[in-house]
Each structure stands twice: as C-alpha cells, then as structure tokens.
Amino acid sequence: MGSIKVVELFAGVGGFRIGLQRASDRFSVVWSNQWEPGTKRQPASEIYAARFGHQGHSNADIATVHAKEIPKHDLLVGGFPCQDYSVARTLKQAEGLAGKKGVLWWEIHRILKAHTPGHVLLENVDRLLKSPSTQRGRDFAVMLASLADLGYVVEWRVINAADYGMPQRRRRVFILGHHKSTAIGKQMLKLKNAETWLLEDGIFADAFRATAKSTLCTFELKGDLADITQRFNHDKRSAKSPFLSTGLLVSRTVHTMDVKPSYAGTFTTLGEILLPSKDVPKTFFVPATKVRGWKYLKGGKKELRTNASNGFSYKYSEGAMAFPDPLDKPSRTIVTGEGGSGPSRFKHVVRTPEGKLRRLTPVELERLNMFPDDHTAGASDARRAFFMGNALVTGIVERIGSVLQARLK
Numbered sequence: 036m037g038s039i040k041v042v043e044l045f046a047g048v049g050g051f052r053i054g055l056q057r058a059s060d061r062f063s064v065v066w067s068n069q070w071e072p073g074t075k076r077q078p079a080s081e082i083y084a085a086r087f088g089h090q091g092h093s094n095a096d097i098a099t100v101h102a103k104e105i106p107k108h109d110l111l112v113g114g115f116p117c118q119d120y121s122v123a124r125t126l127k128q129a130e131g132l133a134g135k136k137g138v139l140w141w142e143i144h145r146i147l148k149a150h151t152p153g154h155v156l157l158e159n160v161d162r163l164l165k166s167p168s169t170q171r172g173r174d175f176a177v178m179l180a181s182l183a184d185l186g187y188v189v190e191w192r193v194i195n196a197a198d199y200g201m202p203q204r205r206r207r208v209f210i211l212g213h214h215k216s217t218a219i220g221k222q223m224l225k226l227k228n229a230e231t232w233l234l235e236d237g238i239f240a241d242a243f244r245a246t247a248k249s250t251l252c253t254f255e256l257k258g259d260l261a262d263i264t265q266r267f268n269h270d271k272r273s274a275k276s277p278f279l280s281t282g283l284l285v286s287r288t289v290h291t292m293d294v295k296p297s298y299a300g301t302f303t304t305l306g307e308i309l310l311p312s313k314d315v316p317k318t319f320f321v322p323a324t325k326v327r328g329w330k331y332l333k334g335g336k337k338e339l340r341t342n343a344s345n346g347f348s349y350k351y352s353e354g355a356m357a358f359p360d361p362l363d364k365p366s367r368t369i370v371t372g373e374g375g376s377g378p379s380r381f382k383h384v385v386r387t388p389e390g391k392l393r394r395l396t397p398v399e400l401e402r403l404n405m406f407p408d409d410h411t412a413g414a415s416d417a418r419r420a421f422f423m424g425n426a427l428v429t430g431i432v433e434r435i436g437s438v439l440q441a442r443l444k
C-alpha cells in the first residue's frame with residue numbers, strides 16, 4: 036500500500052483516483068464517498084465500487100457522514116459543486132462557523148477541520164473565481180479565508196486541459212492547499228517572492244509551465260467570514276473579480292496574476308481519439324431525416340420567441356456552432372447532457388471517413404477525459420455520458436500528483 040493516504044470526496048466514477056494512481060503508486064485511496072442526491076439509484080457509486088472495490092467506499096450523503104467514520108489521511112481530494120458559500124452571522128453553528136446547510140463546501144471544511152490532512156486538492160468550474168455576479172469573487176474569498184483560518188496556505192490555477200496536449204478543451208480551477216505544519220506549507224509561509232512561486236517554483240508552475248500575462252496584485256482578506264460575505268467587492272457591483280487565473284494565499288494575503296500557458300509538446304485532436312466506424316453501434320449515427328433538426332439547433336439564429344408562461348415576445352439570438360465538430364482540434368467541453376439520440380446544440384457530432392454524421396460513443400467520451408476505455412461500462416449510454424460530463428480530465432490530476440509526490444519525498 037502506498038504511503039500517501041488519500042480520501043476522495045464527491046468521487047463520481049473516480050477521476051481523481053485514476054489520475055493519482057497513474058502519477059505514483061505511493062498514493063493510496065483509503066476512503067471514498069459518492070452519493071447522487073435525489074435518486075434511489077446510485078450508478079456512479081456502483082461503477083466506482085465495481086472498479087476499485089467496496090472496501091473503504093461510502094455511498095451516503097456526505098452531510099450525514101461523521102468525521103470519525105473517515106480514516107486518517109494525508110491528502111483530501113474532490114471536485115465539488117460551485118454553490119453559494121456566503122456566511123450569515125445569524126446562522127452561526129455550534130462550532131462557530133456559519134456555513135449554510137446543503138452547501139457542500141462546508142462539508143469539505145468540516146472534514147478538514149476534524150482531520151487536518153497535510154494537503155488538499157480540489158477542482159471546480161472556473162466560474163467559482165467570479166461568483167456571485169452581484170459581488171464578484173466573494174465566494175472564492177470566503178473559501179480561501181476559511182482555508183487560511185484552518186491553517187492552510189493555498190495555490191490555485193485555472194487550467195484548460197487542451198492547452199497542455201490533452202484531448203478536451205475543459206477549463207477548470209484547481210486549488211491546492213498545504214497545511215502550515217507540512218514542509219511545503221512551511222516553505223510557502225517564508226516565501227519572499229510570490230511571482231517566482233507562481234511562475235517557477237510552485238507545484239502548478241512545475242506541472243503546467245506558464246508565463247506572466249499581467250502584473251501581480253496583492254491584497255488582504257480582512258475580517259471574519261461573515262464580514263467577507265457582507266463586504267467583499269460589495270461597493271463595486273458588477274466590478275471584476277480580483278482573483279486572476281493563478282494565485283497564492285499565505286495567511287490572509289492573496290497574490291494573484293494572469294498567466295498564459297507555455298507548452299511546446301504535441302496536441303491531441305478529437306479525430307485521434309475516435310473509434311473506427313465499424314465499431315460504432317448504429318444508434319450513434321444521425322439518420323438523414325434528422326440532419327435538418329441538428330443543423331437548426333447548431334446554426335446561428337435571430338428570431339422572435341414568445342415566453343410560454345407570460346406570453347411576452349422577445350428577440351432571441353445565438354451564434355453558429357461548428358457542425359460537424361472539427362476533427363483536427365481538441366474537442367469542445369463535454370457536458371452532462373451529451374448522451375441520448377435527440378438533436379442538441381451542445382452534443383458533439385462528427386463526420387466519419389465515409390461521410391456519415393454520428394454522435395460520440397461512451398468510450399470516446401471516456402477518452403476525452405483520459406479515462407480507461409469502458410471504465411463506465413455497465414451503466415446506460417446516457418448515464419455514461421452524464422458521468423463524463425461531471426468528471427475531469429484525469430491527465431491534469433496525474434501531472435499535479437507527479438509533482439506533489441516528488442515534493443513529498
């Protein structure tokens with residue numbers, strides 16, 4: 036068993052686990068949790084347990100899991116939903132933290148507080164850095180301040196997998212915290228030059244080379260979490276978020292800047308991951324009678340529409356999407372509604388060498404996230420597409436994991 040004990044929260048079908056296992060056999064997942072709200076059937080958890088075993092896997096709402104049920108660990112990982120992290124003074128809980136019920140960030144926070152693992156690696160949509168629209172960046176500010184108060188120094192980076200040779204354009208923010216008691220945490224507490232960490236010495240800088248696109252901004256996160264909720268970026272409605280594409284939090288000081296990827300390797304295209312047409316079941320081909328419907332949805336339009344509930348007419352316009360999807364570039368982002376045969380603006384459609392149009396198969400969607408072929412086999416095609424829409428590009432976790440484990444030696 037590896038020496039770096041990992042807990043995987045919001046595990047889905049195990050993207051973090053796959054990436055970490057590929058990075059090093061020093062990582063060993065000792066406990067995982069996956070529960071789909073609002074449904075009795077739990078196919079993601081079933082796939083997870085079928086691939087990695089039932090031992091140490093929990094299929095319960097994380098809010099109902101007592102911290103004592105979770106074993107000791109060195110690294111907590113998870114891709115959690117982007118929700119409202121605001122904190123109201125009146126909602127104070129027994130421990131003094133005022134996280135709203137049902138907000139999953141506070142579940143992560145609760146487990147970090149109880150276990151204080153040395154490191155934490157989280158993934159989210161990049162919108163997290165900017166939300167909510169009325170107080171740009173407030174939620175990330177609350178999250179960072181709450182991590183600082185637990186004794187973590189934090190680095191983050193927005194990464195688009197395709198910029199680093201991976202097959203899908205998927206922009207996500209990765210957030211890596213190191214407790215101040217760890218060697219990396221101590222090193223970061225003594226940092227003299229934040230920019231050098233962000234561009235050269237940091238873990239993201241090492242895993243994903245980048246160069247400066249803006250100057251460094253430095254500011255303090257002042258006040259308790261309720262103060263931050265009330266005041267952060269409050270006077271400047273619709274002002275920009277101060278959190279740029281990479282950054283560092285040391286105590287309550289934020290250093291942040293925009294960076295651009297610096298990558299000299301090869302790129303992977305959508306065409307390269309496709310199955311030969313003979314291996315694609317008939318149901319994935321778009322019947323000739325349906326092509327018009329697809330073209331309409333994918334096309335640019337300017338039209339008058341009527342709101343069904345209030346009868347008001349409004350002008351609707353949207354630009355054209357590439358149809359079919361280009362095969363000589365990395366793919367667009369996979370969304371959860373990718374499955375099913377009905378025409379849609381966002382599902383991928385490719386033209387086969389024989390000139391036919393077809394949707395992507397579950398195996399192709401797995402390849403776009405760099406999962407093993409047939410990792411999700413056993414669930415329905417639509418469900419498999421849903422899993423991949425929720426998952427991450429495992430190659431990113433692999434690279435972060437490689438650098439992290441080398442630094443932990």
Ligand SMILES: C[S@@+](CC[C@H](N)C(=O)[O-])C[C@H]1O[C@@H](n2cnc3c(N)ncnc32)[C@H](O)[C@@H]1O
Binds near residue numbers: 046050068095114427
């Ligand atoms: C963004 S996905 C993460 C996917 C994962 N990284 C992967 O590679 O498949 C978030 C996951 O959290 C799960 N989830 C949502 N609410 C939950 C809760 N209260 N307790 C446990 N899991 C939950 C969802 O079912 C979903 O699978």
